[in-house]
Amino acid sequence: MSQNTVAGIILAGGRSRRMGQDKAALDFEGVTMLTRIAATVSQRCAPVLVAAPETSQAYRELSKESDLEWVTDEKEGSGPLGGLVAALRAAAEVGADAAFVCATDMPLIEVGLIDELVAGLTDSTDAVIARDAQRDHPMAGVYRTSAVGALEALVDAGELRMGAAIDAIHTRRVTVSDENWLTNVDAPEDLHRLRATGVS
Template sequence: MKGNSSLITGIILVGGKSRRMGTDKAFLKIEGISLFERVLQVMEENFTSVLLIGNCRERYFRYNLPVIPDQYSGSALGGLYTGLKSSSTELVFVAPCDMPFPSSQLIRLICSMSDGFDVVVPRTRNGLEPLFAVYRKTCLEPMRRFLEKGHYRIYDFYSEVAVRYLEEEEMAWAVDEGRSLINLNTPRELITLKEKELCL
């Protein structure tokens, strides 16, 4: 996606509290590499500009990337709004900091669908993946209205914009049997994942 890398900003949400994990999950390691660094690697492969969005934490400063505090703290929608508003490009691709196997192929596929749409979001049998998706600046105003009303579920504002749902069969080749959309929230999920990886 080198030709489009300067037209889309990569956004990594780093503001989660990791309450269910009990520790900062962004720096948990799989095969010696932290979840955050795994996400960062694929984002830097695909985008010229990458922003970190979340209340500033010193441990991110060493990556020499902009770390921008949430304008509406306490929700992923607030982080997404902050990243979209802060970007210098019309489009952003957002990812959370807790994905062990993010896929460059899937990122490129999602971004390739953005013409004529405000949102491009994967949809699987497990539901929508609004935190591994493309957003256009036209989303800012409906996002702001929902945030001001205290509605923080990301896809609630989708009814007010043009959304391209990327269906499971369209992206089957890019998701590596579902691994590409995994994120980790609890210690049990981390243990289960490591056990599965040892069996591969």
């Protein structure tokens, strides 16, 4: 697949309960986490879309300071799956065949992750998601925009789990070459650990 048909989607609508503050706006090596992730994603993907409702802290704090394209029309209370559906629809509207999707709390992603996932996409595959030695990472994946109908049906039925989404479509798992790419920053101790180890 030609990579110029791949949009980028950053899911930034979470409430960050464990962190205690919005993760998208957290400082990581001198820039916000969202800025860092978007800079990486934009090297391979266009446009880069940020999915977050207007009521989210990420949108309130960052949308006016960012030149990223924000998608705010996800179904209320539908979680990351709802954000994915809304952003996939927006990606389809600009002609993207697929979109690389990641969460806003994955500051160590690199273009190699995008390349490996895109390389795994076949004509019969709806999604390619990253896997490490322990588990699947559905919020680090490449999703075809043509799968949005099936995913939207799940949201309309009240399904919130990303795991249910990847089970509902033809999904391929790819064990990535660097598990650091999949590091999540969910709580303050995660951020302190990354800063202390100097992993970047």
